[in-house]
Amino acid sequence: EVQLVESGGGLVQPGGSLRLSCAASGFTFSSYEMNWVRQAPGKGLEWVSYISSSGSTIYYADSVKGRFTISRDNAKNSLYLQMNSLRAEDTAVYYCARGHGDYGDAFDIWGQGTMVTVSS
Amino acid sequence: QSALTQPASVSGSPGQSITISCTGTSSDVGSYNLVSWYQQHPGKAPKLMIYEVSKRPSGVSNRFSGSKSGNTASLTISGLQAEDEADYYCCSYAGSSTKVFGGGTKLTVL
Secondary structure, three states: OOOEEOOOEEEEEEOOOOEEEEEOOOOOHHHHHEEEEEEOOOOEEEEEEEEEEOOEEEEOOOOOOEEEEEEEEEEOOOEEEEOOOOHHHEEEEEEEEEEHHOOOOOEEEEEEEEEEEEEO | OOEEEEOOOEEEEOOOOOEEEEEOOOOOOOOOOOOOEEEOOOOOOOOEEEEEEEEOOOOOOOOOEEEEOOOEEEEEEOOOOOOOOOEEEEEEEOOOOOOOEEEOOOOEEO
């Protein structure tokens, strides 16, 4: 079964750090681009970051640039998001999502999400 | 990276058709045929319904269709069913592998 499972969410104080992980299974992880998408409570979806299949190309939304770092380990079939200098407005469910080239890089597989709460 | 504009809510009766609009700019929706639509039920992860403006992934009902004109994309759901009640989000490629989502539309089946 094709699956993405996020972990690492939790409660963190403003200014703190957190590292999210996304474990992939059921497909050749190293062949796919990956993304992080977040959703604040009661709000819409927001694209956060992109990483190419090899990890050589990376992009960020302006809202997280300079604070978040996306990375991947193809040998471990895993995607990561290092989040530093966290703010209250970063509170959200964070989803990892696969970009499928056959679908114009649309997000065809999503994880169940992991909740990040930034609060003192 | 401004969000695409969607109506906050739409509604329809079972069997009817509804259309959800998604307005962007010449830098995103207007420049690329890379608009996708996602369905999200409460507490669940989003599900891909439409990609590349009008194509359906395997397994998605043909009651769902997409189109685009200029800077505005649209999702039409025909033959509304109770299970279609959900939030719907459009998403467009915005250059350099970045994406922008719409604010979301809550569909109510009356």
